[in-house]
Amino acid sequence: MAPLPPPGGPDWYKDAIFYQLHVKTFCDSDGDGIGDFRGLTGKLDYIRDLGVTCLWLLPMYPSPFRDDGYDIADYCSIHPGYGSMDDFRAFLDAAHVRGMRVITELVLNHTSDQHQWFKEARSSRDHPRRDWYVWSDSDDRYPGVRIIFTDTERSNWAWDPVTKQYYWHRFFSHQPDLNFENPAVREEIWNVMKFWLDVGVDGFRVDAVPYLIEREGTSCENLPETHDVLKFLRRRLDEHYTSKVLLAEANQWPEDVRHYFGDNDEFHMAFHFPLMPRMFMALRLEDRKPLVEIVERTPPIPDSCQWGIFLRNHDELTLEMVTEVERDYMYEEYARDPVARINVGIRRRLAPLLEGDRRRIELMNGLLMSLPGSPFMYYGDEIGMGDNIYLGDRNGVRTPMQWNGGWNGGFSSADPERLAQPVISNALYGYQAVNVESQRRADHSLLNWTRRLIQARKSSPVFSRGSISFLKPVNHRVLAYLRALDREQVLVVCNLASTAQAVQLDLSEQAGALPIEMFGKSVFPRIGTSPYVLTLGPYEFFWFKLRRL
Ligand code: GLC
Secondary structure (H helix, E strand, O other): OOOOOOOOOOOHHHHOOEEEEOHHHOOOOOOOOOOOHHHHHHOHHHHHHHOOOEEEEOOOOOOOOOOOOOOOOOOOOOOHHHOOHHHHHHHHHHHHHOOOEEEEEEEOOEOOOOOHHHHHHOOOOOOOOHHHEOEEOOOOOOOOOOOOOOOOOOOOEEEEOOOOEEEEOOOOOOOOEEOOOOHHHHHHHHHHHHHHHHHOOOEEEEEOHHHOOOOOOOOOOOOHHHHHHHHHHHHHHHHHOOOOEEEEOOOOOHHHHHOOOOOOOOOOEEEOOOHHHHHHHHHHHOOOHHHHHHHHHOOOOOOOOEEEEEOOOOOOEEOOOOOHHHHHHHHHHHOOOHHHEEOOEEOOOHHHHOOOOHHHHHHHHHHHOOOOOEEEEEOOHHHOOOOOOOOOOOHHHOOOOOOOOOHHHHOOOOOHHHOOOOOOOOOOOOOOOOOHHHHHHOOOOHHHHHHHHHHHHHOOOHHHHOEEEEEOOOOOOEEEEEEEEOOEEEEEEEEOOOOOEEEEEOOHHHOOOEEEEOOOOOEOOOOOOOOEEEEEOOOOEEEEEEEOO
């Protein structure tokens, strides 16, 4: 019998620590140069020991890989290079036994043009499957709808020479959008969900949700009819399963993303896209303003819902949810080399973005683990992996995990030429310099530090479930906030500057409390009614548990 999913209430995702990884580039067990489920299963202890409680897998389905698997050719099987369905089941059981859950990708907006559904749909105008996609005689319908992959696509319509009509696609032209007006499409997507839920997955990261329905005269994003589709899927989920999670990828402003939680009848979680670039902006500007503004502008969400927050993922550091001036600033400061820019964003990993500066990497991770929401870590960032901006598309941030200083960084025994992606091998970020094995041995490595950070986060529920209120000291280089839940309070103080800073905090409401620094357990002077003075080194931050009398 399959092991039971790990303990936790139905809203387990609120306390979860997520880890996003690509099976393809994590660990190759059979030496064919492609990572696989057996390899990943062998690394589950590593992921558990880091403190992770839920894995998010990039698409693992058969695909022509023209969008690294987000172009799905068959929803209900495993890409043969990654192993068999039995391998997947064994992996899932092994994760569950270790107390970790697993969510997978649900790419519902579009399929690959190599999917059987599309092959049938494009075979003739009369085929019963025709209406599963969005067709038009002209390419001027829905004018003004923005193009997402600006570096590759010129239009959201592509010509089909066989049936002599255009089909609609919000992403690459080889990814035709499904037609969600058609109830059969909704039913089929539900069947796909059901299939994987019955296999035992704990939920889905649902790809590109704002674009399901098209309407003339609109941006074709966030339409009420799109929300109806999502509510339908959630209703079905609630009718048949418990303790599963739906997580929305909706790269939109907080006011718009708010609707994807609905009245607790749509998504359990959604990524907070606009927060991410503002964390980087605040750091570069040495000013808390952009970060505080976006958090304060974020509307409250239903009790059982949760934000997902992140520093980096498998895509470019998207700059869609910033103003033009902010975008120019971000490009200038974080991607002076034009090769690092792609679409509307920057294709770099965390460590190179922060110039390998350990203090800044720690500070940003400290924010990730203490701001409201559940944190999502991106594989390899826990050891400070680098990237390869010359690899094309977003592949430069998807290179093999660096396990040790040996052959192919321990990822695979294949000839290096055969690897699914080349390993990073430069002097600064190469596998000889940056790898799990050596960091495991060093007490103060980024890996071991990250493990301690996660432990500290898990030591108090204020981080996952508490409220946030910002203190606004005169020194704007210092970011300070209180996280509170019932009688428990944690004070977070961060120096965003490259120089030492002093700050006076108005903590009169906390007068009498004793701040205990959470990493070293040192007791700081008791808070009184006059301003509380702290000094912080460059990029230094503190987490204090406030102990009441
Ligand atoms: C999402 C994915 C991205 C993919 C796109 C199209 O934005 O994160 O990697 O290219 O959807 O499926």
